[in-house]
Amino acid sequence: MWHVYCPDCGHGVLVGPGGVCELVNHGNGLIVVVLRCPAGHPISVRTGRAADARG
Ligand SMILES: [Zn+2]
Secondary structure, eight states: OEEEEETTTTEEEEEOGGGEEEEEEEETTEEEEEEEOTTSOEEEEEESHHHHSOO
C-alpha cells in the first residue's frame, strides 16, 4: 500500500498493489509509477535513485 497525495482529490489516498497502472523506467535511476487513486485519478509518483537525489 502507498499513501500518496492525489492533487485531484486534494488529499492523501491509499493505493494498493492493484492500483498500479504503469511503471516507467526512465533510466538514470528514475522510475515513474503511475497509480490510480480510489476515485479513478491518475497519480504520477517519482521513485528510484534519481528521485531521491538532489537535482
Ligand atoms: Zn483522486
